[in-house]
Amino acid sequence: MSDTPTTDFIRSIITEDLDNGKHDKIITRFPPEPNGYLHIGHAKSICLNYGISQDFNGQFHLRFDDTNPSKEETEYVESIKKDVEWLGAEWGENLFFASDYFDKIYACAVKLIKDGKAYVCDLTPEEIREFRGTLTTPGKESPYRNRSVEENLELFEKMKNGEFKEGEKVLRAKIDMTHTNIHMRDPIMYRIMHTEHHRTGEDWNIYPMYDFAHPLEDAIESITHSICTLEFEIHRPLYDWFIENLQDELPSQPRQIEFARLNLGYTVMSKRKLLELVQNNYVSGWDDPRMPTISGMRRRGISAEAIRKFCSTIGVTKFNSMTDPALLEFCIREDLNVKAQRRLAVLDPVKVIVTNYPEGQVEEFGAINNPEDPEGGRRMVKFSRELYIERADFMEDAPRKFFRLTEGKEVRFKYAYLLTCTKAIKDENGEITEIHCTYDPESRGGSASDGRKVKGTIHWVSAEHCKEAEIRLYDRLFSVENPDEGVEDYKENLNPDSLKVIKAYIEEALAEEEVGTTVQFERNGYFCVDSDSTKDKVVYNRTVAMRSSWDKIAKNLKK
Ligand code: ATP
Numbered sequence: 001m002s003d004t005p006t007t008d009f010i011r012s013i014i015t016e017d018l019d020n021g022k023h024d025k026i027i028t029r030f031p032p033e034p035n036g037y038l039h040i041g042h043a044k045s046i047c048l049n050y051g052i053s054q055d056f057n058g059q060f061h062l063r064f065d066d067t068n069p070s071k072e073e074t075e076y077v078e079s080i081k082k083d084v085e086w087l088g089a090e091w092g093e094n095l096f097f098a099s100d101y102f103d104k105i106y107a108c109a110v111k112l113i114k115d116g117k118a119y120v121c122d123l124t125p126e127e128i129r130e131f132r133g134t135l136t137t138p139g140k141e142s143p144y145r146n147r148s149v150e151e152n153l154e155l156f157e158k159m160k161n162g163e164f165k166e167g168e169k170v171l172r173a174k175i176d177m178t179h180t181n182i183h184m185r186d187p188i189m190y191r192i193m194h195t196e197h198h199r200t201g202e203d204w205n206i207y208p209m210y211d212f213a214h215p216l217e218d219a220i221e222s223i224t225h226s227i228c229t230l231e232f233e234i235h236r237p238l239y240d241w242f243i244e245n246l247q248d249e250l251p252s253q254p255r256q257i258e259f260a261r262l263n264l265g266y267t268v269m270s271k272r273k274l275l276e277l278v279q280n281n282y283v284s285g286w287d288d289p290r291m292p293t294i295s296g297m298r299r300r301g302i303s304a305e306a307i308r309k310f311c312s313t314i315g316v317t318k319f320n321s322m323t324d325p326a327l328l329e330f331c332i333r334e335d336l337n338v339k340a341q342r343r344l345a346v347l348d349p350v351k352v353i354v355t356n357y358p359e360g361q362v363e364e365f366g367a368i369n370n371p372e373d374p375e376g377g378r379r380m381v382k383f384s385r386e387l388y389i390e391r392a393d394f395m396e397d398a399p400r401k402f403f404r405l406t407e408g409k410e411v412r413f414k415y416a417y418l419l420t421c422t423k424a425i426k427d428e429n430g431e432i433t434e435i436h437c438t439y440d441p442e443s444r445g446g447s448a449s450d451g452r453k454v455k456g457t458i459h460w461v462s463a464e465h466c467k468e469a470e471i472r473l474y475d476r477l478f479s480v481e482n483p484d485e486g487v488e489d490y491k492e493n494l495n496p497d498s499l500k501v502i503k504a505y506i507e508e509a510l511a512e513e514e515v516g517t518t519v520q521f522e523r524n525g526y527f528c529v530d531s532d533s534t535k536d537k538v539v540y541n542r543t544v545a546m547r548s549s550w551d552k553i554a555k556n557l558k559k
């Protein structure tokens with residue numbers, strides 16, 4: 001899956017660990033919580049973890065971190081598996097669920113109690129927060145901190161058996177209430193939750209907290225390098241504390257390494273917010289093509305290769321930053337430019353009458369499917385007396401440098417003939433309704449027999465032979481780069497024009513394409529057959545518009 005060999009600070013650490021003989025096999029994991037669909041940020045983590053396992057001939061685990069049953073669902077598990085697989089990361093036999101380790105995690109908690117390193121605490125959540133202190137003031141010890149081992153064991157067992165109400169008790173690690181790192185001030189290990197779990201049903205009345213469960217999950221699977229995002233840097237001492245104090249119970253001692261998460265401009269990436277957009281119908285679903293989700297991007301026509309290319313281009317660092325979505329668009333275009341077949345489609349049609357072309361005559365011309373692909377071949381497109389072109393390809397009183405249609409000027413209708421505009425017909429509002437042209441019968445295929453040069457080339461479809469299609473034009477979901485900035489509610493920054501639906505005329509072949517096929521509408525961009533498309537109603541998504549100025553910049557950057 002690593003399309004181009006890369007190196008970064010994490011791979012350097014791993015190389016050193018291998019050289020020093022610390023490990024002989026590298027094991028990485030992607031540990032999603034099944035509480036939403038995956039997004040492009042997750043893709044960065046998948047590419048990194050899976051890419052490393054491949055580069056070092058190691059092993060990659062897909063592990064569901066399903067320790068919080070209140071928000072987790074099987075639907076999410078299935079969608080995550082589908083997306084990870086689609087991205088090209090293969091876990092083989094190594095599919096795991098944190099819930100499979102619940103017994104082991106419980107045993108580890110009991111061990112810490114027996115060692116005098118954990119206790120049951122009866123403080124209320126508010127009191128716990130209060131006792132914790134602040135960044136600048138030390139915390140206060142809980143009055144329940146010095147319970148005997150026996151009492152703790154008994155109470156913890158009762159918590160497990162469902163003998164207490166939610167919030168009544170928690171299990172806490174006994175570390176140091178005056179520690180400079182707030183996460184070390186007797187953090188909660190287990191909480192009571194009388195919630196059914198999607199895999200363990202009603203077996204458990206207590207569930208482990210992320211900070212306690214995660215290092216154990218990693219160690220149980222002998223993960224060598226536990227890669228996570230920078231927010232967890234401050235949790236690392238706690239990660240290490242659990243690993244160290246439970247080393248006799250655990251088969252390995254993983255090392256946590258943090259990297260900067262992907263932040264993409266003009267979108268949001270928190271699962272809570274994405275869920276809110278879905279539940280309140282701001283978008284049509286998790287796979288709405290405007291969403292930064294993997295499923296949305298797939299539906300929009302973006303390939304796994306393009307996403308992987310993007311992830312390797314942004315690289316892996318320790319500095320948080322905002323990535324310009326134009327870079328993603330550049331990777332999409334680069335990918336589709338090579339793969340997508342070219343087709344003719346007119347998005348904003350105006351009629352052209354070729355006045356000297358015989359009525360009822362139809363000719364076929366061979367159109368190149370993909371100039372980037374020598375084996376792409378040709379298909380036939382029909383030409384007749386009535387055509388459609390883009391409204392923007394005609395201009396009255398055009399400036400000299402306008403190389404498209406204007407009265408008296410000759411233009412190439414791609415693959416067909418040279419046509420000269422004779423006049424434009426307008427309705428009572430001054431709107432152009434028809435453009436009249438004459439064609440040069442000696443210019444079959446689009447070049448003049450006398451060698452005269454014609455600069456402009458435009459696309460067209462035959463009015464009689466084209467099909468109608470619904471085209472969904474997408475713009476950014478949010479109108480500002482950072483939707484969370486400067487507003488109380490990020491939804492205030494939703495772009496009201498993120499979806500525009502138009503009716504277009506497309507060449508016949510386009511009506512036959514399968515759902516998911518991506519093509520280039522010449523001069524208009526890349527489009528993909530949407531899953532709403534049927535035989536009676538053809539629907540295309542615009543995957544990405546044609547080149548932007550970023551393409552040039554990005555090309556130079558790569559040199
Ligand atoms: P939430 O929004 O609920 O905090 P999350 O996005 O962190 O959730 P997880 O399911 O915990 O969701 O993420 C799985 C893995 O993906 C984690 O290892 C996390 O570090 C990584 N990850 C999540 N978001 C990004 C991102 N934007 N860039 C890179 N990695 C990410």
Ligand code: MG
Nearest residue numbers: 031032033210
């Ligand atoms: Mg998370």
